[in-house]
Amino acid sequence: MLIRSKKDWELPESAVTPEQIYRLRNRRDFLKTVGIGLAGAALLPRSLLAATAGFPSKPNPAYPAAGLKITPYEYITGYNNFYEFGLDKSDPKPNANRGWKTDPWTVEIAGLVNQPGKYDVNDLVGKVGGIEGRVYRHRCVEAWSMVVPWDGFPLAKLVALADPKPDAKYLKFTSFLDPKSAPGQRDANLDYPYVEGLRLDEAMNELAFIATGIYGRPIPNQNGAPLRLVTPWKYGFKGIKSIVRIEFTKSVPRNTWNIMAPQEYGFYANVNPNVDHPRWSQASERIIGAGLLGGRQPTLMFNGYEKQVASLYQGLNLERNY
Amino acid sequence: MAFLEKLLRSKALVTAAIVLPGLWPAWPLLRQDPSVLADPLKYVLHHLGFMACVLLVVVLAFTPLRVLFPKWGIALALNRHRRLVGVSAFVYAALHFATHLLYEGGFHVLASDVTKPFLISGLLAFSILLVLAVTSLHAAVRWLGGRRWKNLHRFVYLAAALAAYHQIYAQKVFPIQVVWLFGPLLALEAARVVRQRIVKRT
Numbered sequence: 001m002l003i004r005s006k007k008d009w010e011l012p013e014s015a016v017t018p019e020q021i022y023r024l025r026n027r028r029d030f031l032k033t034v035g036i037g038l039a040g041a042a043l044l045p046r047s048l049l050a051a052t053a054g055f056p057s058k059p060n061p062a063y064p065a066a067g068l069k070i071t072p073y074e075y076i077t078g079y080n081n082f083y084e085f086g087l088d089k090s091d092p093k094p095n096a097n098r099g100w101k102t103d104p105w106t107v108e109i110a111g112l113v114n115q116p117g118k119y120d121v122n123d124l125v126g127k128v129g130g131i132e133g134r135v136y137r138h139r140c141v142e143a144w145s146m147v148v149p150w151d152g153f154p155l156a157k158l159v160a161l162a163d164p165k166p167d168a169k170y171l172k173f174t175s176f177l178d179p180k181s182a183p184g185q186r187d188a189n190l191d192y193p194y195v196e197g198l199r200l201d202e203a204m205n206e207l208a209f210i211a212t213g214i215y216g217r218p219i220p221n222q223n224g225a226p227l228r229l230v231t232p233w234k235y236g237f238k239g240i241k242s243i244v245r246i247e248f249t250k251s252v253p254r255n256t257w258n259i260m261a262p263q264e265y266g267f268y269a270n271v272n273p274n275v276d277h278p279r280w281s282q283a284s285e286r287i288i289g290a291g292l293l294g295g296r297q298p299t300l301m302f303n304g305y306e307k308q309v310a311s312l313y314q315g316l317n318l319e320r321n322y
Numbered sequence: 323m324a325f326l327e328k329l330l331r332s333k334a335l336v337t338a339a340i341v342l343p344g345l346w347p348a349w350p351l352l353r354q355d356p357s358v359l360a361d362p363l364k365y366v367l368h369h370l371g372f373m374a375c376v377l378l379v380v381v382l383a384f385t386p387l388r389v390l391f392p393k394w395g396i397a398l399a400l401n402r403h404r405r406l407v408g409v410s411a412f413v414y415a416a417l418h419f420a421t422h423l424l425y426e427g428g429f430h431v432l433a434s435d436v437t438k439p440f441l442i443s444g445l446l447a448f449s450i451l452l453v454l455a456v457t458s459l460h461a462a463v464r465w466l467g468g469r470r471w472k473n474l475h476r477f478v479y480l481a482a483a484l485a486a487y488h489q490i491y492a493q494k495v496f497p498i499q500v501v502w503l504f505g506p507l508l509a510l511e512a513a514r515v516v517r518q519r520i521v522k523r524t
Binding site: 074075078079083087088089090093142144189190260261276278279280281283284286288289291292293294295296 | 355356357358359360361362363364366424425426427431434437438439440441491493494495497
């Protein structure tokens with residue numbers, strides 16, 4: 001007979017937030033739900049939570065859900081590319097919640113800055129002035145898209161905190177390395193730890209965001225707890241998960257996918273319907289959660305954020321700098 | 323063993339073994355698995371392509387099995403179903419192709435497909451299987467004559483190579499299933515070639 005002992009990360013069914021509150025339709029619902037989500041979060045054992053500081057977040061009215069259809073929570077948290085926890089999109093949800101600890105979590109700010117340091121994630125949230133809610137489009141390089149209600153803080157605030165020196169031109173983000181907890185790292189399916197980079201001016205753009213939450217709750221492990229980068233005008237793989245180090249550098253840092261397949265993945269990874277991936281078209285995208293015959297929608301230049309970011313790339317050949 | 327041999331001679335059983343795995347995507351859909359429901363058609367698309375590869379490998383394994391083990395009843399029983407399994411591989415490939423068109427939103431995607439080696443390889447493999455399926459009719463065999471028919475149907479090896487390439491490039495990192503799918507076939511074919519050389523020499 002198999003006697004199963006309950007792991008400390010397992011929750012009783014009663015702690016699960018009812019599905020209907022995840023199926024939000026508009027911002028009013030979203031606002032109402034933030035409170036309920038927090039009540040749910042209060043029931044969770046502390047060991048499971050990522051960065052808890054700052055909740056409930058206040059939605060930033062500049063990035064509303066208006067006109068967007070928010071993707072249901074179970075798809076955002078159950079359809080994940082997080083190769084550290086397996087290649088299949090169903091892998092990260094179970095594998096990232098088998099004892100991998102994202103609390104406490106320390107992130108290091110290093111390199112060409114006047115204020116280097118190591119911060120506990122919750123302290124960092126306090127230092128940057130708390131968190132806010134933003135609804136962003138999310139476009140994967142694999143030609144599918146979601147709409148995600150993130151919680152977190154603008155990356156520009158972290159840059160200000162770090163106080164970069166004049167010769168700092170890039171940010172190099174490094175994810176965690178813990179092969180004991182991450183089966184994908186044991187298999188070495190990519191070069192680990194995962195690395196990503198941004199130009200300093202990209203990092204200071206108003207859209208660049210560090211997420212600590214989704215749907216008004218601390219971000220689940222499989223989505224990159226406790227800190228992940230969100231750059232909604234770029235393909236999803238730029239959004240490095242579970243960041244442990246942010247280094248300000250003089251030269252361009254090579255990102256993991258660029259190292260793996262340079263002819264397919266560049267440094268910029270800006271969403272661009274006119275530049276195909278070598279293996280598939282980027283002109284349109286499947287909408288996650290739209291069902292069996294949900295169809296596609298046209299992909300927008302810079303994922304619809306042309307107004308905010310186009311000026312960053314003036315004079316840059318986007319076909320060559322994919 | 324004799325019982326298994328008898329079972330494997332049954333066309334109905336082999337047909338069931340071909341059709342039932344194709345219905346697999348219904349299971350996670352019924353289970354409401356969010357990772358499948360997120361983009362269910364993609365799941366169906368990949369599954370149909372995978373089934374086509376499996377059946378192609380299986381039918382190609384029949385001949386080397388018979389050559390290597392000429393007295394083995396199971397190899398002989400399996401070789402009765404060469405056309406059935408081969409045509410089934412084509413049917414799955416056709417369903418996979420149709421799903422691709424549905425997934426991408428119409429025939430217009432073919433214009434962009436033909437510029438990409440990953441997609442051309444799939445299209446070519448499918449085209450070869452289409453020709454082979456059509457010429458698997460008795461009338462076509464008679465019309466072509468044995469030798470020409472045989473030469474034409476050797477293109478199945480090219481289709482298999484293209485399918486392996488297509489499957490490798492369907493993923494962002496090397497999919498290990500290609501090795502355990504096509505690896506044993508390669509080993510069997512190598513053994514068959516060695517064996518035929520030895521037989522020729524003696």
